[in-house]
Amino acid sequence: MPANPTAAMLVIGDEILSGRTRDVNTHYLAGELTRHGITLREARVVSDDRDAIIEAVNALRARYDNVFTSGGIGPTHDDITAESIAAAFGVPISIRADAYALLDAHYKRREMAFNEARQRMARIPDGATLIDNPISIAPGFTLGNVHVMAGVPNIFQAMVASVLPTLTGGAPLLSQSLRVDRGEGEIAGPFGELAAEFPDLSMGSYPFVQNGAFGSNLVIRGADAGRISEAMTRLAALFPQAR
Amino acid sequence: MPANPTAAMLVIGDEILSGRTRDVNTHYLAGELTRHGITLREARVVSDDRDAIIEAVNALRARYDNVFTSGGIGPTHDDITAESIAAAFGVPISIRADAYALLDAHYKRREMAFNEARQRMARIPDGATLIDNPISIAPGFTLGNVHVMAGVPNIFQAMVASVLPTLTGGAPLLSQSLRVDRGEGEIAGPFGELAAEFPDLSMGSYPFVQNGAFGSNLVIRGADAGRISEAMTRLAALFPQAR
CATH class of the missing domain: 3.30.70 (Alpha-Beta Plaits)
Known part of the structure; x- marks a missing residue:
């Protein structure tokens, strides 16, 4: 029997390390991976720091079959996950037409301004695949073996549901x-x-x-x-x- | 104003990564460190695997002023933290007289056998300082800048209370x-x-x-x-x- 695929979780956010917010995404992902036959081998939490994110994601993606990240993909100045992942892979990042169109339609429907901050959420590294976000539309993305998802728990869970069926599982533990x-x-x-x-x-x-x-x-x-x-x-x- | 001292948390345990148990110790420690003026910069979870523990503890202790670990210091075969920490530091580990005496007195008072499994909990790396455990007596230890503590939350919390006053803090965040x-x-x-x-x-x-x-x-x-x-x-x- 071949060994099950492996995975790591990378939680990104100062609020977890300061004790303000309790990380619930790692526990949720652990249960889902176990059912899917993927072995979660390691989890890390780092702060909203570009160098820390780059180093962690490069260490983990080299070692495990899959890396899941949570946090830092919103519209504010402390949301630096997308550009840090692009830098970790050494690829450019720019506003992508399909992500832009999704968000543009979403804000039009709600009669809200699709302003510069919100447009940041359409910035996707070159070569990535979008991860569907049925809750607040702003997509996650998969680049190589790294799945970049939101930190808000219900959005994280919806994105896990989008990604997991696309991955090779093993025998459930x-x-x-x-x-x-x-x-x-x-x-x-x-x-x-x-x-x-x-x-x-x-x-x-x-x-x-x-x-x-x-x-x-x-x-x-x-x-x-x-x-x-x-x-x-x-x-x-x-x-x-x-x- | 000098920068605050830094810290990392290392959670050790298969049960966290399988999703069976939710880690609550990192969140507790984060709050305590913030109040004490120590900046928690990173947290990791690894499985009950000797090489994984050694690698993580050596990476973290080189980088941060303090490392706190939780889990794997009980009497069962999967409790391998103490010997893994000794190996990480390259020091011998053996049954230590003061830890042995604490446990021996504890089990005598309770009229319980101080058997071979329980004696494992008196194994302490050379050069370490004991961390008091008022709840179940089996001590944690500090070796260099690494504080090795139990995974059971109320014991972990009691050990944090023993260790924190001995550490240099900074300005509370x-x-x-x-x-x-x-x-x-x-x-x-x-x-x-x-x-x-x-x-x-x-x-x-x-x-x-x-x-x-x-x-x-x-x-x-x-x-x-x-x-x-x-x-x-x-x-x-x-x-x-x-x-």
Whole structure:
């Protein structure tokens, strides 16, 4: 079975790093990629800084099959993602006719001015494909293996829905979990031995505290449902009180 | 005024990248650092993979004044952060007497076995300082400029509270914001011109959709409260309907 395609997420925005805004796009993308059989291997957050964006996108696109970015494609002066991506690829960026026409029609319908700031959202790097934005029209774009999307969560989600069907997926990552009302320290020995017997699966332990007592969620992940069930049967036998 | 110290966050854990668990530690740390006058410049998430951890921690510790990590310091087989950090620094790791004594006393008090798995949590790289864990005792550690902490949010937060007072802070980052019930496209022109007049401040626009109408939160950030107020007065005059 071939390995699944890989991906990285790049969140762009000072507001995430200052603590003003909570990034919710990475978690959303992670779930969608897992279902689509693409392995999210890394995520990064950088500020609205041209050099930081260029360096991160070049590091990630060289290493992973797909890179998804969120943020920085609006009309204001701090929206510098599109030109930074163009610079990372070394291609020109200019107002593109099809993106301009989409936005022009949108603002005409709403009887709003298609002013210079809004026209910035029609600037697309040469060679890119547009990503549909059914919510606020201003498109994202795909350049090479980099998918550049909005930071506003509902627009980001709509753009992910536009892009994902165009990508090669793999086997969805499946998982089963078992809750054990004991601390990790009591579980770790036998759980580690079981994990060593199933090198084709990934087993993780996620501790929690509930009503002052320690417990653990044990998770078995893999692409083969039969193997996961086999391992889960063994795991349940190791911890018979679990649920 | 000297620039504030810088920091990066490194989240370690497959469960974040698979979408099973939402990372809440980065957002918490971001807020705490902002209050303490340390600028969070980058955040990364990597999986429970030794090479990925080593590469990320070495890249970040060379570039920023402080690096904070979360996750992977428990007793199970997938907890490989401590040995990966030791490898990144090229120092040995072994069971350390003071950490061992803390844990031994803790499990004796609770009449629980201090077994081999739990003893792993006393493994600390040579030259590190322990970080107090008032919740579940197993300590984090500081090695060089890297602060290694637990992934469980309440333990992470307790460890941040232990570490932050030991670090050199700067001027807290202050901010004021103005809500404008217009889309970014109408605001962008005058807002960008104002931003250019105040190069010592950072101005950002964060769009939202409410009841089908577009609006924007305009945020002015900086270390000087007087300058922020001056800019905010100008901003409010530009958008007199704002609140």
